[in-house]
Amino acid sequence: MIEVNGLRKEYGDFVAVENLSFFIGRGEIFGIVGPNGAGKTTTLKMLGGLIRPSKGSITMKGLEMSRDPVRIKSFLGFLPEESPLYEGMSVDDYLMFFAELYDIDKSVARKRISDLLFDLSLNADGKKIGDLSKGMKRKVAIARSLINDPDVLIYDEPASGLDPMTSRYITDYVRSLKKAGKTIVFTAHNLYQVESLCDNILIMKDGREVIQGTADLIREEYGKIQYRLEFRVDSTEEYDLADIKQLNGGYVIVTDDINVVNNTTKWVASRGGDIVEMRTIVPSLEDIFLSIMGIELFVD
Structure with a gap:
């Protein structure tokens, strides 16, 4: 559906994206994550045909972006992170305006607008866009990206800056678009959202790929399962199996070695102590992302 080969974007001496x-x-959802300045938005703009790559190729549905940008844009929906709207227009007029740009028949456009407003729970009651809340404005921008019934959606931070309820609604709506057969590429800082939505994930840093694949593959490559054991015992003077911390009147160890856990439980039992809790800590995508970016994690 979408194939990207050797993508590079440079601005003078600065390389924003290198060899992607x-x-x-x-019908897949593909997530791109990385810190600010990683090259995520630049990548999306190249995929959307807004800027040209310095090198490399982008192919969608068998068409090359460099040769057929107009045909590709006809089945593309693009949502930037900052999406200025015509705030003096009503929602219906605004969406009809964009339908006309795509030369959509008015009767078809009216039905499509009605369906989009219903699907997005967007009841503007004839208000001007400038009078809407931030969340409702974001829904208008999403409706605009869908007005041409595109096969491919490119969304830059679709739930950015929204309250938790609206963010959750938009996340669920993106999931419903996949069920409707859309192919979606999006960026997000919410790693839980990415992990729950995406079939495949690309992690970027300094314009380059760090790793890509399923969340499970990334977890297998970079994640480290840890074990947390909390126990109580009269004295730990003779304990030398692992680093130990005091907690809630007892002690706790966190280790990635299951043998340390087994030996500690035996040691505690031999001294008449009690095991309070033992649990396995499976790293989330956010944990792995922070680790890749060099941010040390502490497990309480």
């Missing part, structure tokens, strides 16, 4: 390659199958 990936494939996205039809």
Whole structure:
């Protein structure tokens, strides 16, 4: 569906994106994550045909962006992170205006607008866009990106800056778009959202790929399962199996070695102590992301 090979974007001496390659199958959700300045938005703008790559190729539905940008944009929906709207227009007039730009028949456009407003729970009651809340404005921008019924959606931070309820609603709506057969590429800082939505994930740093694949593959490559054991015992003077911390009148160890856990439980039992809790800590995508970025984690 979407194939990217050797993508590079440079601005003078600055290289914003270097040697990116990936494939996205039809009906997949592909997430791109990374810190600010990683090259995420630049990548999306190249995918959307807004800027040209310095090197590399982008192919969608068998068409090359460099040769057929107009045809590709006809089945593309793009949502930037900052999406200025015509705030003096009503929602219906605004969406009809964009439908006309795509040369959509008015009767078809009216039905599509009605369906989009219903699907997005967007009841503007004839208000001007400038009078809407931030969350409702974001829904208008999403409706605009769907007015041409595109096969491919490119969304830059679709739930950015929204309250938790609206953010959750938009996350669920993006999931419903996949069920409707859309192919979606998006960026987000909410790693839980990315992990719950995406079939495949690309982690970027300094314009380059760090790793890409499923959340499970990334977890297998970079994640480290840890074990947390909390126990009580009269004295730990003879304990030398692992680093130990005091907690809630007892003691706790966190280790990635299951043998340390087994030996500690035996040691505690031999001294008449009690095991309070033992649990496995599976790293989240956020934990792995922070680790890749060099941010040390502490498990309480």
